[in-house]
Structures are given as C-alpha cells and as structure tokens.
Amino acid sequence: MHSDAAPQPFLDGEQKELVLAALSQYQGQPGPLLQILHAVQDRLGYIPPAALPLIADALNLSRADVFGVVTFYHHFRSAPVGRHIIRVCQAEACRAMHSERLTAHAQARLGVELHGTTPDGSFTLEPVYCLGNCACAPSMLVDEELHARVTPEAFDALIDRLKASP
C-alpha cells in the first residue's frame, strides 16, 4: 500500500456489488483469482483492502493468500489512483534514448515521485518495464494510449491537453 491513511474498513454498497459481480463472473473458472482482481481494479481503479475477505471467502482461500497475490504483482494497487495513469518506461531500450531524463522531467512537471499521485487527483506517475515500443523510444503509456519518442515538450503538451479535457 502506498498510502499512509488507514484503509477504509468497509466496502460501500456499489463497491460490494461490483466485487460480487466479478466473483460471479469468474468464480467457476479454473484459477480465477487474477481475473477477479483485474475486474475489480479495472472498474474501481484499485483493489480495496476491504474486498479481500469477500474474495478469499468465495474462493475458499485465506485472506493471506489473496493479499499475497495482490501485493506480488506490480499492476495491482491497494489505494486509489489519479484519473490518469502515466507509465514511463524505465527499461534498457528507452534508457538508450535517455528515458531517465524524461522520468525526471515528468516528476518535476507533476511534482510527484514515481508511484505518486498529484494532490488534485489528476495524475498518477508509475514506472513500467517495457511497452514493446522499443524502436521508437522513449515510450510512455497514458491510460491505454501508447506514446512514442516522447520529448519533454510532448509530455507537457499531453499533460496540458489532459488537464483541459474533463
């Protein structure tokens, strides 16, 4: 968990409904836990810690099992995120085009460290290790939109555009 705030101990009605819907959609399949966690996070933006007992109970797993899976994978988050998630590639092919400078620029522009969320809740900045766009580095994934040969100017233009649109 990246947040210092105590997690909300209960799910609200809508969240609970969503978790139950994910369970009923995937529960019957073999090895369904990752799919259930994806379904919850895709809708809520994160996996509320209070959802874990519900999921564990339905799959006949311990809470520790489910917690262990959530925390093993970089993609899964236990705290809310910004409206847009910006993933800047840190891997070698992007480093060959000095992605560390892009990362530093992104941190300065947004005023957050990697894994941080801007105070207005607009953006979360994340590292990512390869987006398969290695011939046009440095690369960045914004929500599900891929960006190639990203310069600091292009980064700023994108942030301005996202801020202007609701």
Add this chain to the structure above:
Amino acid sequence: MTTVYVPRDATALALGAEKVARAIAQQAAERGLDIDIVRNGSRGMFWLEPLVEVAVEGVRQAYGPVSSEDVPGLFEARFFEGGAHPKHLGPTEAIPYLQSQQRLTFARVGVIDALDLEDFRAHEGWAGLEQALRMSPADIVRCVTESGLRGRGGAAFPTGIKWQTVLDQSAAQKYVTCNADEGDSGTFADRMLMEGDPFTLIEGMLIAGLAVGATRGYIYLRVEYPHARRVLEQAIARAYEAGYLGRDVRGSGRQFELEVRVGAGAYICGEETSMLESLEGKRGEIRVRPPLPAVKGLFGKPTVVNNVISLASVPIILARGAEFYRNYGSGKSRGTIPLQLAGNIKRGGLIERAFGLTVRELLYDYGGGSATGRPIRAVQIGGPLGAYLPESQFDTPLEYETLAGIGALLGHGGVVAFDDTIDMAGMVRYAFEFCAKESCGKCTPCRIGSVRGMEIMDRVLANADREHNLQLVEQLCDTMLHGSLCGLGGMVPFPVQSALKHFPEDFRTR
C-alpha cells in the same frame, strides 16, 4: 474501389496512425472517392510509421512516414493511384530493408487485415492446420522436431522434443499454453505478430493441441499490451464463430478451447513455471524442476509451454514441410529468426532472416547507425539478462552457438543499441535494480543478491573502496549464477560481467 492500408499496430498508433486513418476517411468522403481502409499490422519498418499503403494494379505502393497533415496533399497527388509525392517510397516489397528479408513466420504481418479470416485464408492461412488434421500426433511432432525449430522465447529448447514429452504422458487433460509475456526490453516480435496476424498464433496452438492431445489452451498475455489484447480477443471470437475453435474443430471431431489470460506486470512470469503459477491465479513464484511442465504443468497436468513466435512458426512448417524450414539457417540454428532492432538506432524494426546475420550488418546495413548520429558503443542482446557486446564483437553472427561462444545469448532476439554517451556502470547498477524489483523471492541468491549488488554498485559509483567492491561484484555474480533457481538471478551475471569485462574504463575512479 481502392484499398488503402493503415496499420493498427501499437507503435504505428503511438505515431499517429489513428489520426491518419480518420483523415483519409474524411478526405475520401469529401472528394466522393470510393476508398476502403484496411487496418493491417506493421511491416516492421518503424522509422517509416505510420506507413500508408495503397494497392495499385496488384502492387502495394508505400507512403511514409505519413502524418494527418500530409493527407490532403496525398489526395492532391492522387496517392490512391500511386501518384508522385515526397513521401512516396515506391513498391513496399522493393524497400531494401524488407526486400532482403526472409519472412516465414511474419509472412502475413503487415500484409493482411489482421482480423479478416478470408484475407488470412487467401494468404495460405490454415494450410498447416489442414495438413495436421490429416496426420497422426506422432507425425506432427516428428515434423516439428525435424524442422529444427527451437524455442524462440529465449531458452532455445527444441520444440519437437518438448511436444514429444507431453505426447508421451497419459492424462485425461493436457494443456497448450502460449507465453506472451514478452517482457525483455528491446523486443516486440510477439506484440507485432499478435496485433498483425493473430490467426497464425491460433493456428499454431491448434496444431500443438492436435500433436499432444490437448483440448484447452491459454495465451498468457502481459497487461502492458492492451492493443494486442483487443486484437487477440476479437480474433479468438471470430475463430470460434467460424468453427476453428470449440468442441468440433472444423468437423474433425477434435476439441480445442482457447482463451486469453492477462498477467499483472511481473517480469518473472515470463519464466515458464512462474507463468503457470500465475495462470493458476497465484503469486508468480517459480517452481523447482523437476517435474518439468511437460510432465506436471498447468493445474498439475502435462502442458506445452511455448513462446508466441515458436507457436506461430509451426503453421508454415506443417504447410511446407520440415525440410523447407530447416533449409534456412546453419549448424544448430535452423530456420529464420525475427530479430528486433531497438534503442538508439536510426532505422529500428523487425528483421526476419535465416540465422547468420552479424551484429554489424544488423546495426549498420539495416539500422543505419545510431539515431543520435554518435558512434554505437555497445549493444545488449537478449533483453535485460543478456550480455553487452563491445564494437570488437560486432562481427559475431546472431546464432545460438556463436553467441554462447562469446559468453552472450540470443534470447528472444532483441538487439538494443547504445551510443557513446552510455555509462556502463550505471547500466550494471540498473541490472541489479531490475532483478531486485522483479525477483519472485523464492531463492536467496536472487532475492538478496540483487539487492546487495545494487548496494555494492552504489558504493562503486561513489568511489568508495572501488577495487574491493568490484571483486565483491564478481563473487556475487558467481553465487547468483550457480545458486539461483531460475534464469532471473542466474542470468543477471551476463550483463554485469560482460560490462565489467568489455568496458572497464567505465568502472575506474571518476
């Protein structure tokens, strides 16, 4: 009616292909022209993307790189008839980068509409499956073994031998799993194939299922590939509708079910046993072998685990025969290899050729040197766990044995170029840092060794007791190489030791 091709490949989209497609549709409508826009994959010449093609009298004419601002001018120049324009590159197939390739696995990628079954069939699609349906399982396996195909994911294990082991098991349920967790930096062949010709992967998995007696398959796809996911899911739905997947594959009485499962951002899940754990919905911790996945794999059942490119190479082997495929390449590196050229390079892209191309030919004949115009100082081959090569090794052929001979590896075929501004000590620190982040934590040499390596490199970079600390790095590499359970901790020594050996000047006091 004129057919215009605008790629839907993720890199082409990142460079503006969607805007270009919309601009073409709009211009065509305004001018009352009957233009059909086909969304193909990429030809793999990424410095030319978005690469727009138009079919003129049966020949594909290329224009690129096209921006949406270029589109009105292209219409003025009557590009839809192959008209002259500064962005006109001539016939696509005559571009030297493409003309000199030998595309077997990627024969259809960038050529056909990725999601059109008719287009797929018209370009030799399903020919391998139809052949396999007439063969016994043992004969299919023999054909793949004789082709000399080795795992293209990185480990280079002979595919036919793996299949034979699964075929030899008697079990009520067997599985075919496709490892599409392409996490190596500098690689994008899996992504390009899944986005540009997904039916070939489905066909390869079907053939594997027939060969070993498996009725269910999973594609384990990394979450970082949202575009590939959309294409694969649509392709699978269409293959079901057309009766290629399901309870009775094309009336053969054979069953094959297929679905995509999405990973969650863990590099280690590209390791086959970790991938199986993840497919089962667990933490991606690696398993101790034996038993091999071929004996006890997914849900404890005999399981084929192959990379996307290995599986996608199977259809042409079945369609044209083992002999046809093994006649490409040399020594124990048979067939073709899709190389991926990336990083600081002028003309990055995908180059599929018979094994044997040298690093230098790849970097300069294809790549045209660095993107920055500075000298290329180093290349890393085979992803984050691959060795760094200095200029003096650039004449090495890109083959399994020749690379092993110089302490390097081909891996999944990614080649990343760095110019002379690269700091190799920083890259060594990064190699340990990456391993520390991605270690599954199961074995101590990898879990603790990677963190210690990072700390030692921090001291080296701070000029603290440099000689002693560099000795410690060497000893640590020895422990990780011999003591780790899998290739993550066990292969970090490749980039680390090669950098220390070939670029010692970067590790001196600064």
